[in-house]
Amino acid sequence: MIDWLNFTPWQSLLGGGLLGLSAGLFILLNGRIAGISGMLGAALTMPSKQQDKLYFLLGMLLAPTLLASVYTKPEIIFNANYVQSLVAGVLVGIGVYLASGCTSGHGICGLSRFSKRSIMAVISFMLTGILTTYILRHVL
Incomplete structure (x- = not known):
């Protein structure tokens, strides 16, 4: 909403x-x-x-x-506790390493250059975010 x-x-x-x-x-x-x-x-x-x-x-x-x-x-x-924040930060760091870049690099710079790797990374970021939000708000 x-x-x-x-x-x-x-x-x-x-x-x-x-x-x-x-x-x-x-x-x-x-x-x-x-x-x-x-x-x-x-x-x-x-x-x-x-x-x-x-x-x-x-x-x-x-x-x-x-x-x-x-x-x-x-x-x-900010509703998360320190442990949740630490785990989330580590997971984001692992994702940045695996994706060879962060959301800003792929989303802003990679998409504007039509980089295939960035297109796939952004699709992955968005689908993961949508799925996570759906699970947290509607399933759990």
């Missing part, structure tokens, strides 16, 4: 456009994909050779902070 009081299609469209613009500019200016897991891994293993990736990651951290100074932040309700 859609929460019509908090439905924000224009802000969402603008955010999606900015994501696409930043990913497009990153590949045009640097010749590399803007996949976050790959950037983070490279920045942690070779920080002196990865300045462009560090700046991109820093921008991802600073943008919401600056936006929060202008707009009020929505209330975030």
